[in-house]
Amino acid sequence: MQLTINRIDTRYVLDNEGGGPWLVFIHQLAGDLSVWDQMAGYFRDDFTVLRYDLRGHGETSVSPDSFTIDDLADDLAQLLDKLGAPSAHVVGLSIGGMVAQKLAxxxxxKVDSLTVVGAPAFIPEDARPAFAQRAASVRENGTASIVEATLERWLTPEFRKAHPEVVEPIADTIARTPAEGFARAAEAVSRFDARDELPSVKQRTLVVAGERDVGTPHAASRLVADTVPGARFELLDAAHLTPVEESQRFSALLGNFLRDSS
Incomplete structure (x- = not known):
């Protein structure tokens, strides 16, 4: 399914077998909505589950202009409006966790509860050039050039070796991401800073981090939990993609949190 959101043709998938409260999943940089397939299966009997592709990812068109994480949050707010969702439980992974923070x-x-997965409260000044370099490299060499390095950050060696059937589709998604879509999103990430605003978040909040996440060290995720009043912090034995690598523990954590939030 597609809708035009802020002049961007946006792909989304809606699973509403249960007809329950809305639950939105937001994917990672160089990902698409498919990273949440398993979670949608877990939750669609009890929730109206919405997944969608961010600008320049999956089957959503590339933004003609540069944008910010605030703009991506505005995209989601408009998507919810167009689909008739008064509000939703919001779960975001990596850049999706940044979007979720800004939506809240x-x-x-629009936000009934907030779950931030593998995302910091801000990008430090000294880390920003790395995102600019990554954007420039992908513009020159394409996203296929970053597949191996990205997988090494996202998933532990043990998981990659044991589950090639899971890793291969993720690798294909990275390689298929439009270079300009990735680059513009990476530049948006480099400018992200929600530290001053997070204390105003009133929604019940769950923060999940991977103990072996080198891209977003769990101390950076813990800052989100420490800054949002009353937020809960959970650490899983995984790298960056905790909902993939620790899917059973993640779904149990999220399920208990959502039941407590309803």
């Missing part, structure tokens, strides 16, 4: 800050009435 800028569109608080």
């Amino acid at each position: 800050i800028n569109h608080a009435d």
Whole structure:
């Protein structure tokens, strides 16, 4: 299914077998909505589950202009409006966790609860050039050039060896991501800083981090939990993609949190 959101043709998938409260999943940089397939299967009997592709990812068109994480949060707010969702439980992974934070800050009435997975409260000044370099490299060499290095950050060696059937589709998604879509999103990430605004978040909040995540060290995720009043922090034995690598523990954590939030 597609809708035009802020002049961007946006792909989304809606699973509403249960017809319950809305639950939105937001994917990672160089990912698409398929990373949440298993979670959608877990939750669609009890929730109206929405997954979608961010600008320049999956089957959503590439933004003609540069944008910010705030703009991505505005995209989601408009998507929820167009689909008739008054509000939703929001779960975001990596850049999706940044979008989720900004949605809770800028569109608080849209968020029933907030789950931030593998995402920091801000990008430090000294880390910003790395995102610019990554964007420039992908513009020159394409996203296929970053597949191996990305998988090494996202999943532990043990998981990659044991589950090639899971790793291969993720690798294909990275390689298929449009270079300009990735680059513009990476530049948006480099400018992200929600530290001053997070204390205003009133929604119940769960923060999940991977103990072996080198891209977003769990101390960076813990800062989100320490800054949002009353937030809960959970650490899983995984790298960056905790919902993939620790899917059973993640779904149990999220399920218990959502039941407590309803």
